[in-house]
Structures are given as C-alpha cells and as structure tokens.
Amino acid sequence: xxxxxxxxxxxxxxxxxxxxxxxxxxxxxxxxxxxxxxxxxxxxxxxxxxxxxxxxxxxxxxxxxxxxxxxxxxxxxxxxxxxxxxxxxxxxxxxxxxxxxxxxxxxxxxxxxxxxxxxxxxxxxxxxxxxxxxxxxxxxxxxxxxxxxxxxxxxxxxxxxxxxxxxxxxxxxxxxxxxxxxxxxxxxxxxxxxxxxxxxxxxxxxxxxxxxxxxxxxxxxxxxxxxxxxxxxxxxxxxxxxxxxxxxxxxxxxxxxxxxxxxxxxxxxxxxxxxxxxxxxxxxxxxxxxxxxxxxxxxxxxxxxxxxxxxxxxxxxxxxxxxxxxxxxxxxxxxxxxxxxxxxxxxxxxxxxxxxxxxxxxxxxxxxxxxxxxxxxxxxxxxxxxxxxxxxxxxxxxxxxxxxxxxxxxxxxxxxxxxxxxxxxxxxxxxxxxxxxxxxxxxxxxxxxxxxxxxxxxxxxxxxxxxxxxxxxxxxxxxxxxxxxxxxxxxxxxxxxxxxxxxxxxxxxxxxxxxxxxxxxxxxxxxxxxxxxxxxxxxxxxxxxxxxxxxxxxxxxxxxxxxxxxxxxxxxxxxxxxxxx
Amino acid sequence: xxxxxxxxxxxxxxxxxxxxxxxxxxxxxxxxxxxxxxxxxxxxxxxxxxxxxxxxxxxxxxxxxxxxxxxxxxxxxxxxxxxxxxxxxxxxxxxxxxxxxxxxxxxxxxxxxxxxxxxxxxxxxxxxxxxxxxxxxxxxxxxxxxxxxxxxxxxxxxxxxxxxxxxxxxxxxxxxxxxxxxxxxxxxxxxxxxxxx
Numbered sequence: 158x159x160x161x162x163x164x165x166x167x168x169x170x171x172x173x174x175x176x177x178x179x180x181x182x183x184x185x186x187x188x189x190x191x192x193x194x195x196x197x198x199x200x201x202x203x204x205x206x207x208x209x210x211x212x213x214x215x216x217x218x219x220x221x222x223x224x225x226x227x228x229x230x231x232x233x234x235x236x237x238x239x240x241x242x243x244x245x246x247x248x249x250x251x252x253x254x255x256x257x258x259x260x261x262x263x264x265x266x267x268x269x270x271x272x273x274x275x276x277x278x279x280x281x282x283x284x285x286x287x288x289x290x291x292x293x294x295x296x297x298x299x300x301x302x303x304x305x306x307x308x309x310x311x312x313x314x315x316x317x318x319x320x321x322x323x324x325x326x327x328x329x330x331x332x333x334x335x336x337x338x339x340x341x342x343x344x345x346x347x348x349x350x351x352x353x354x355x356x357x358x359x360x361x362x363x364x365x366x367x368x369x370x371x372x373x374x375x376x377x378x379x380x381x382x383x384x385x386x387x388x389x390x391x392x393x394x395x396x397x398x399x400x401x402x403x404x405x406x407x408x409x410x411x412x413x414x415x416x417x418x419x420x421x422x423x424x425x426x427x428x429x430x431x432x433x434x435x436x437x438x439x440x441x442x443x444x445x446x447x448x449x450x451x452x453x454x455x456x457x458x459x460x461x462x463x464x465x466x467x468x469x470x471x472x473x474x475x476x477x478x479x480x481x482x483x484x485x486x487x488x489x490x491x492x493x494x495x496x497x498x499x500x501x502x503x504x505x506x507x508x509x510x511x512x513x514x515x516x517x518x519x520x521x522x523x524x525x526x527x528x529x530x531x532x533x534x535x536x537x538x539x540x541x542x543x544x545x546x547x548x549x550x551x552x553x554x555x556x557x558x559x560x561x562x563x564x565x566x567x568x569x570x571x572x573x574x575x576x577x578x579x580x581x582x583x584x585x586x587x588x589x590x591x592x593x594x595x596x597x598x599x600x601x602x603x604x605x606x607x608x609x610x611x612x613x614x615x616x617x618x619x620x621x622x623x624x625x626x627x628x629x630x631x632x633x634x635x636x637x638x639x640x641x642x643x644x645x646x647x648x649x650x651x652x653x654x655x656x657x658x659x660x661x662x663x664x665x666x667x668x669x670x671x672x673x674x675x676x677x678x679x680x681x682x683x684x685x686x687x688x689x690x691x692x693x694x695x696x697x698x699x700x701x702x703x704x705x706x707x708x709x710x711x712x713x714x715x716x717x718x719x720x721x722x723x724x725x726x727x728x729x730x731x732x733x734x735x736x737x738x
Numbered sequence: 739x740x741x742x743x744x745x746x747x748x749x750x751x752x753x754x755x756x757x758x759x760x761x762x763x764x765x766x767x768x769x770x771x772x773x774x775x776x777x778x779x780x781x782x783x784x785x786x787x788x789x790x791x792x793x794x795x796x797x798x799x800x801x802x803x804x805x806x807x808x809x810x811x812x813x814x815x816x817x818x819x820x821x822x823x824x825x826x827x828x829x830x831x832x833x834x835x836x837x838x839x840x841x842x843x844x845x846x847x848x849x850x851x852x853x854x855x856x857x858x859x860x861x862x863x864x865x866x867x868x869x870x871x872x873x874x875x876x877x878x879x880x881x882x883x884x885x886x887x888x889x890x891x892x893x894x895x896x897x898x899x900x901x902x903x904x905x906x907x908x909x910x911x912x913x914x915x916x917x918x919x920x921x922x923x924x925x926x927x928x929x930x931x932x933x934x935x
Contacts, residue, residue, distance in 0.1 A: 221834065305871070309884065312869040316926025323793075331795030332922070332933045335834035420827060420843035422872045425884055439885050442899040444928055446868075500886075509883070531839075555817050707841075 181384040184369035187376035189386035192266070195259035196365075197391030198398045202252050203354065205399060209245040210347060217297070219343040221336045222532025224299035225416040229524050229533070232413055243406025249291050251402050253430045256284050264464065264480065268371035274465035276364040281461060283357045286350060291428065293346040296417075299339060301513060304417030305425035307342070308334050313438075313450050334419075415516040416533035424509045426501065433490035436497040457486050519543070539709070545717035548710055552702060558591065559721060566595050568699060571718060573726025575624045575675030580617035584608070586732035597696050600651065600668065603732035608643065615640035616648070624675025624722070644671075653691055667694050675722065680715045798833060810844075811915040818851035818859070818916065821891070823875050825849075825864065828920045845920045846872060847907050848880070850892070861909035861918045862893040868900040870925050880904060901928045 168174045185193075216235065218227040231238040260280070263269060269277040296307035311334065315325030330337025370383060427435050434454065441449035460467075460482060468479045500506075520537045528536050538544060546562060554563030558570040570591040573579040587601040588594045605613060619640030622632035649656025651668040670691045673679040682689070684706070688697035706714060812826035826849055832842035845863065852858030862880075864873045871884035879896070880889035887898030894903045908919040924931040 221837065309869045309871070312925045315924070316869075321926075322924065326793040327790065330792045330835075333795060333834055336837055337792055337835050420846060420872075422874060422883065425871065438899055442887075442897070442901075444901060446899055446901060446926065505883070555814075 181388070183366050183383040185381050185383045185387055186369070186379045188378050188381040189383075189390055191390055191394075192262050193370065193387060194391050194394040195255050195262060197388075198395045199252060199255050199259060200358065200362075201395035201399060202248050202255065202402070203358065205248045205402070206245060206252070207351065209241045209248065210351075212241050213245065214347060219297065219339050221299060221339060221417075222530065222534075224297060224339060225413075225520075225533045226524070226528045228298040228300070228413060229521060229528075232410070233521065233524070239410050240403075240406055242411045243409070244402055246411030247402045247405040247409075249294070250405075250428075250430075251398055252287055253291075255398070256287060260284065260461075263371075264468070264483070266371060267468070269465040269468065271465070273364070273368055273371065276361060276368070277465055278462060279357060279361050279364070281458075283354065283361060285458075286354055286357065288430075290346060290350045290354070291430075293342045293350060295428070296339070296342055297346060298413060299417045300412075300414035301417055301421070301423050301517070302412070302414045302425065304334075304419070305423045306427045306431075307338075309425055309435075310427070310431075311338075316446060317451060318447065413517070413521070415513065415520045416537055418534055418537075422509065423513060424501075424506055426497075429494065432497050433493035436493040436500075439500075457482075541713070544710075545713040545720075548706070548714050549717050552705060552714065553718070556699070560724070566590060568596060569593060570727050571721050572724040573722060574718060575621070575722035576724075576726055577617045577621045578726035579722070580620040580674075581613055582726050582729040584613050584616060586729045588732070589727070589729045591727040592729070597698060598693060605731060607647065612640075612643050616643050619644055620671060620674050623671065623673055624677075624679065624719075626676075669693055675719075677715050677719055680718045681711065684711060684714060792835075798836070798838070801833065801838075808919045809910070809912075809917040810920060811912075811917050812847065813849060813916045815851075815856060815859075815911045815914050815916055818849055820851050820853060823848045823850050823880075823891075825875070826916070826918075828918060830920075845922070847909075847918055847920075848873070848875065848893075848904075849909070849916060849918075856911035859909050859911060859916065860892075861907040861916075863905040863907050863921070863923070865905070865922065865925075866900060867895075867902045867905060867923065867925060867930075868898075873904065901926060902930060905930060 164174050213231060216227055216231045216238070218224065228242070232242055233239070263277065263280070292307070292310055296303040311325055311329050314328060315321050317324070326332065328338075328341065330341050370387070426432070434449075437449040437453060438446065441447075468476060470476055470479065516537065519540060519542070520533060523536050523540055524533065549559070550562050553559075553571070554565060556565050556567035558564055558566050558572075560572050569583075582589070583592055584604040586592070586603050588599050593599065593601070604616075608616060615636050617640070618632055618636040619638075622637045622640075625632055644652075645656035648671075649666070651666060653666050653668065653670040654672045667690070673682075683692060683699070684702045686701050686703070687693050687699040688695065688701070693699070702711070702714075810828045810830055812828060813824060818824055825846060827846050828844040829841055830844050832839045832844055845865065847861045848864055850860040850862065852860065865871075866873050866882040866884065866887060868882060868885055868887055871882050873880050873882045873887075873889070875881075878888070879891045880893060881887065882889075882898070882900065885899045887900035888896040889900070889904055890896055893906075895901075905921075905923045907921060910917050922933045924933055
C-alpha cells in the first residue's frame with residue numbers, strides 16, 4: 158500500500174475526517190451574524206451542566222438524611238466543590254436568559270416559518286424541559302428553600318383538575334412529600350430529563366443542519382457557511398457566557414439553606430424566573446386559582462406554539478401587531494416580578510428571612526464537626542445552643558417565667574435561680590407573685606425579721622455554695638459556714654436534711670431538702686418529681702418530666718436552667734406586713 | 739442466491755392463496771410486531787408497575803394500619819387560654835417510605851378554647867389549604883405567610899388564594915390532656931378531601 162497521511166489512514170478505516178468535515182459544513186446564507194450566537198452558547202451551557210452534574214453525582218447521596226449532608230460536604234469541604242456547584246447553579250440561570258434571547262431571535266428573524274415549524278416546536282418543548290430540569294433539581298439539596306418551593310410547585314400540579322392529583326402522586330411518590338419524592342426527582346433530574354434533552358437537542362441540531370441556518374439571503378453571499386466565521390462568533394460568545402457564569406459562581410456560590418424542616422414556617426420564594434408565575438397566583442384567589450396556574454400560562458404557551466401559523470405576514474406593522482402579545486406578556490411578567498419584590502420587602506418577611514439565614518448558618522457551623530446518622534435536621538434540632546431553650550419554652554415556659562423566653566407565672570421566675578440574689582429574694586418574700594405566690598404552697602413567711610440582713614446574706618451565701626461549680630464566682634467560706642450554722646439551727650424545723658430540729662416538733666418537716674440547692678442534681682430531681690417527699694410533697698403541681706423528656710433532653714433542660722443563675726434575679730422588696738401570718 | 743425481491747417477484751403468492759391463508763411477508767411482519775411488543779411488554783410492565791405502585795404509598799408490612807388509635811396528646815387543657823389560639827405539634831413516629839423516625843412532628847394544629855367547658859375546644863390544621871404552607875396567627879386572626887391568605891379567628895377564609903377555610907381536626911380532652919387525631923387534606927380544592935396515609 159502506498160504511504161498515506163494519518164488523515165487518509167483514518168478516512169479509509171473509519172470515515173471520521175470526512176464525517177467531521179460534513180458536520181462543520183452547514184449552510185448560512187448571508188454569512189455570519191452576531192445575533193445567531195445564542196444556540197451555540199446554550200449547547201455549551203448544557204454541556205457545562207452535564208459535566209458539573211456528573212461531577213456532583215460522585216459526591217451527592219439522594220436520601221432525606223444524606224442529601225443536605227452530602228451537598229454541604231461538596232460545598233464546604235471538597236476543594237473546588239463550591240465552584241462546581243456554583244457553575245451548575247448559575248449555569249441554569251444563564252440558560253434561562255439565553256433561552257429567552259434565542260427564542261426572541263428566532264421569532265424576530267422569522268425562523269419559525271416553513272419548513273422550520275416543527276423544529277421551532279421542538280425548541281419550545283426543549284425550553285419546557287429545561288424549566289422542568291430546574292424544578293426537579295431545586296429540591297435535591299433538601300434544604301429549606303428547595304423543599305418548600307418544590308412542595309408548593311407539586312401542590313400546584315396537584316390542584317390541576319382531573320389529572321392533577323394522579324400526576325402529583327406519580328411525581329412525589331404517594332401523598333407524603335419525602336424520601337420517594339427525592340429519589341424520583343433525582344432520577345428525573347440526572348437521568349430521564351437529561352436523556353430527553355440529549356435526544357431533543359440532537360434532533361434540533363439535525364433539523365437545523367437539514368434546513369440550513371436561517372440566513373439573510375438579502376445580504377448576498379448565498380453560499381456562505383457556518384464554519385468558520387459564525388463558529389468563531391459562537392465560540393467567543395460561549396466563552397464569555399461561561400466566564401460570566403464562573404464569575405457568578407465564584408462571587409456568590411450556590412445557596413445552601415438550612416436542612417429541610419417540614420414542620421417549620423418558611424418564606425418560600427422560587428427562583429427569579431418562576432417569580433412572575435408565583436405572584437400570578439396571588440391575583441386569582443380561591444376557585445379562580447386555575448386561571449393563574451393553568452389558563453394564563455396555557456394560553457401563552459399555545460400562542461407561542463401556534464406562532465408559525467399566526468405570524469405569516471411580511472409587513473412590519475402586521476408582524477408588530479401579531480407579536481405584541483409576547484411583548485405584553487413580557488411586560489406583565491416584569492410587573493409581577495417587581496410586585497413580588499415589593500411584597501417581600503415587608504418587615505415580617507425580612508425577619509423570617511433573617512431567621513432562616515441564621516438557622517442556615519448554624520446548621521453549616523454544626524456540620525463542621527460531622528453530621529450524625531439521624532441526619533442534619535436532627536442535628537439542628539439538637540443544637541446545644543438552641544435546643545435547650547426551645548425545650549425550656551415548650552416544657553417549662555408554660556409555667557415558669559424567664560426574660561425573653563416566657564411570661565407565664567404559675568411557678569417561680571427562674572432568672573437567676575441558684576444565685577445569691579435569687580436566694581435573698583426568696584428569703585425576703587417567698588410568696589411574692591414572681592416566686593411561690595401563684596402556687597398552692599404558702600407555708601414560708603419572709604425571713605428578714607428572723608434572720609436580719611446579716612443572717613440573710615450568710616444563708617444566701619450558703620445556699621449559693623450548694624450549687625457552686627468551679628469556674629464560677631467562689632463563695633466566701635467564712636460567710637458560708639456562718640450561713641450553714643444559721644440554716645441548720647433555724648431553718649431545719651421545716652426543711653428536711655441534717656440539722657437542729659429541737660426548736661419545735663420535727664413531725665411535719667415537709668419543706669424541701671436544700672442541701673444540694675441549685676445544683677444539677679437538685680434541678681434534675683425537681684424535673685423528675687418535684688412532688689417527691691424530699692421536695693415539695695403532695696401539694697406540688699409541677700408535672701413530672703421523666704417520661705416527657707428523654708435523657709438527652711433532660712440534660713439539656715438541666716443545663717439550661719443552671720445557665721440561668723448568672724442572670725439578674727427578680728428584685729423583691731420587703732414583704733408587705735399585711736400578708737405576714 | 740435469490741434476493742428476497744426477486745423471490746417475491748417471481749413467485750406470485752396470489753396464485754397459491756387459499757381462503758384464510760396469510761401472505762408470508764405479512765406474517766413475518768406480524769411476528770416481528772408481536773415478538774417486539776411482547777418482549778417490550780415483559781420489560782415495561784414491571785418497570786411501570788414499580789413507578790406507579792410507590793405512588794400509592796404502600797404500607798410497611800410490619801406496621802399495622804392504625805397501630806395506635808390515632809389520638810395524640812398535644813397540650814394540657816389548663817394551658818389553653820380562652821380566645822388565644824395555641825399552636826401545638828403532633829409528635830409521633832413518622833413513616834416515610836422505609837424510614838420510621840420516632841418523635842417527629844407529624845403536623846401542627848392551632849387549638850382554640852371558646853370558654854370554660856371542654857366542649858368548646860376546637861382544633862384547626864395549621865396547613866394552609868392553598869398550597870400547604872404553615873398558617874401563622876396574628877392579632878387580626880390567622881394568616882398564611884406564603885400567598886397572604888387571611889382567615890378570621892375561627893379559621894374561616896376571608897381573603898387571599900385559599901380555596902376553603904382552615905381544615906378542622908378531630909379533638910377531645912382526656913384527663914386534662916388535649917388530644918387530636920391528625921389528618922391531612924388535599925391541597926388546592928374547594929372540597930375537603932382527606933388524604934389517606
């Protein structure tokens with residue numbers, strides 16, 4: 158065989174060089190134009206989505222306890238993870254913008270007309286598919302925003318008459334928006350939709366090649382080709398788009414909200430390109446909702462789909478009139494979007510947005526030490542910085558007051574509980590409305606007359622020393638021993654524990670044992686059974702919490718109550734003489 | 739060798755036709771169509787069945803339907819203040835496909851106390867009948883923050899996109915504990931349709 162170049166070698170065996178040459182040989186009458194570049198940039202961005210998507214699939218795990226965690230890991234731990242996720246996120250935004258530009262160019266340049274009608278329809282379907290891809294991708298991180306927005310979107314699907322409920326069940330996998338929803342959306346997002354897009358784009362491009370690029374024959378040069386004049390323009394704009402997306406990904410990164418919490422209040426706002434639709438809902442309340450969810454979007458889509466057969470005139474005026482509804486819809490969308498932004502500028506929304514951002518920051522902070530197998534939501538719910546306070550409000554705050562947490566007064570205020578000041582306040586006037594006043598136990602009179610200021614100070618110091626832990630302000634030992642002596646001699650008539658009971662009969666010593674007052678053990682004992690004989694006895698009304706709180710929660714509440722001792726105790730002036738028995 | 743065309747060209751099957759006889763090429767087409775459809779059906783049916791069946795939320799075989807009687811304690815009757823709605827969470831085991839998580843919030847209700855007697859107790863689902871956001875309470879009554887549906891103090895829809903009033907939840911008082919029977923209703927419609935779960 159005679160020696161040949163490598164091209165000829167390949168050609169004979171594979172036919173590849175000539176196939177490539179054919180691939181680049183697309184007619185473009187009138188020569189290259191800048192306004193024809195959007196399709197190529199779209200293809201480039203779809204490729205970007207595919208690449209970053211596959212990269213993320215090597216990390217992501219689609220489970221309700223793992224989705225957020227793996228996304229966070231990708232975002233915060235893996236080098237370049239934030240960039241890859243950012244590219245995928247902002248790539249979507251760029252695709253939506255480019256789709257609008259591509260559609261506008263096609264419509265304006267009459268590329269919808271014979272023989273391109275079907276390819277135009279395919280393009281519209283592909284645009285819908287892209288929007289569906291963003292919908293299925295949005296909840297995959299299983300964060301608050303994705304979860305709530307998607308729950309609302311599937312709710313809208315379910316509200317469509319006749320087929321809606323079935324479609325919704327198929328989409329979310331039953332009636333519960335949960336694990337099966339996530340796996341279904343994942344399957345759709347990484348496999349079915351991309352497959353459909355791939356086939357669709359292939360057919361779209363094949364038809365473009367068959368028809369030739371819709372050129373501008375009036376500019377002459379009817380033999381012009383796509384390669385290389387237009388290809389260079391396409392490549393340049395695609396590069397600029399990708400760089401822009403990269404810049405946005407680097408600048409902002411893709412957002413990651415707190416882990417999805419179905420029981421929370423969340424101000425769900427969709428991505429900007431769904432905002433007009435979301436706002437439209439507000440204008441059609443109640444039974445008319447279907448106008449906003451189906452009729453108006455349906456009419457617009459139908460109008461776009463029929464365009465090849467509606468827009469047939471060559472007169473500028475008539476075309477302007479025909480295309481006016483599209484412009485009007487665009488303006489309408491803009492107005493709706495601005496309206497939503499205005500609605501969102503309320504203080505209430507800002508507040509919930511700030512709260513959501515704070516939870517998100519907390520979740521990301523907690524995750525740094527690792528996420529437990531129960532998942533990120535449990536991790537946030539058991540956050541030692543927040544959970545104890547929540548438990549307190551839920552279980553204790555219905556009776557006990559604490560500044561900033563609860564205002565109920567069916568038992569003593571617990572600000573400063575365990576401190577000297579709290580002890581002094583109690584000794585001064587036990588039946589003060591902020592102390593035992595609202596309970597049914599009123600046996601103890603004010604002690605100032607019996608103990609005087611010095612004795613009160615000493616007893617308070619001793620009481621403080623009972624729950625003292627290293628690291629806190631140390632009790633004065635001289636005062637403590639003086640206080641203990643007074644207590645053992647003068648208080649143990651009623652209070653149980655070691656002491657001098659000779660003052661009166663010891664028969665009804667039923668007041669609480671204070672030997673460990675203010676300590677963790679003491680607080681725990683009250684939580685387990687405040688009505689135990691060594692505590693408040695039969696007249697106690699505080700519920701028993703041993704079966705309401707699990708061990709971890711019990712410890713959290715104990716720690717929380719103990720943390721209150723550094724707060725200012727209630728200020729109690731002398732007991733009014735009239736109430737002294 | 740004969741190519742198929744020449745074969746059928748030189749061989750006029752009409753001559754050989756008798757009543758009920760099927761053209762050979764037609765028969766082959768039928769075989770291809772039937773075999774293809776059958777093979778595809780054998781594969782497609784189970785696949786489609788899996789996709790469709792999980793949409794019906796099958797129950798875990800080891801969990802009886804209504805293992806408990808459905809009543810959940812949510813608050814103490816004494817904690818309810820007349821004319822001040824109290825938000826309470828239904829805590830129980832959440833079944834989500836194969837996951838069973840104990841101590842989860844299954845739902846949220848607003849508890850209303852109308853007066854002294856326990857018969858004045860009413861419970862309303864905090865899930866907005868519109869699109870399922872959680873309804874909040876303010877001085878003016880109930881409001882859904884998502885699309886600004888307003889409800890009055892009794893949960894009746896006033897303004898906004900909610901197609902119906904807030905959904906009532908069965909409630910009772912047992913030994914001083916307020917108990918509710920959590921239920922979810924189909925979102926979006928004017929009719930209140932209970933979602934079985």
